[in-house]
Amino acid sequence: MSERTPVEVAVGVLIERDAAGHEGRFLLTSRPEGKVYAGYWEFPGGKLEAGESVEDALRRELHEELGITIGHGPGAVQPWQQLVMDYPHARVRLHFCKVFAWTGAFEMREAQQMAWQTLPVAVVPVLPGTIPVLQWFAQERGHTGPTHRDASV
Numbered sequence: 001m002s003e004r005t006p007v008e009v010a011v012g013v014l015i016e017r018d019a020a021g022h023e024g025r026f027l028l029t030s031r032p033e034g035k036v037y038a039g040y041w042e043f044p045g046g047k048l049e050a051g052e053s054v055e056d057a058l059r060r061e062l063h064e065e066l067g068i069t070i071g072h073g074p075g076a077v078q079p080w081q082q083l084v085m086d087y088p089h090a091r092v093r094l095h096f097c098k099v100f101a102w103t104g105a106f107e108m109r110e111a112q113q114m115a116w117q118t119l120p121v122a123v124v125p126v127l128p129g130t131i132p133v134l135q136w137f138a139q140e141r142g143h144t145g146p147t148h149r150d151a152s153v
């Protein structure tokens, strides 16, 4: 049995908070044309480059893809969950981080789309590796029922 070594991926879950600190909408982006799973909705991010930490990679990817700069202050980025996903094209270890502070205007630099969402997510289709995040949100938020729409309906 040969286990493939996972590729490390940093993923940013950007979340809006109200004045009381309650978490609200989160940001999904569509995968650009030319990538595997083009058009699928996911949380923005990408692969770590040599020598990068998860936070370094997140900072670089969100700037490259969305034109925003993640905050440096305490609490701006919170490591949240890790998940290994086995796709036909790759085995990836996803490092999901909640991101609460950023500056700059959103600019879709890879011609992708963005959508601020709550549960249940309205955009379709959602990337398989994104669905567990919606389930973690459902647990945290006491959301019952579907977290997203079935792409085939």
Ligand SMILES: Nc1nc2c([nH]c(=O)n2[C@H]2C[C@H](O)[C@@H](COP(=O)(O)OP(=O)(O)OP(=O)(O)O)O2)c(=O)[nH]1
Pocket: 009, 010, 011, 035, 042, 043, 044, 045, 046, 047, 048, 085, 087, 090, 092, 094, 127, 128, 129, 130
């Ligand atoms: N960004 C992101 N990737 C995810 C999520 N869930 C999930 O399974 N993935 C997978 C899809 C890809 O196989 C991998 C991310 O790689 P990528 O191809 O988007 O990264 P990249 O921008 O560094 O790509 P590239 O420069 O090599 O084209 O992680 C998610 O929520 N966000």
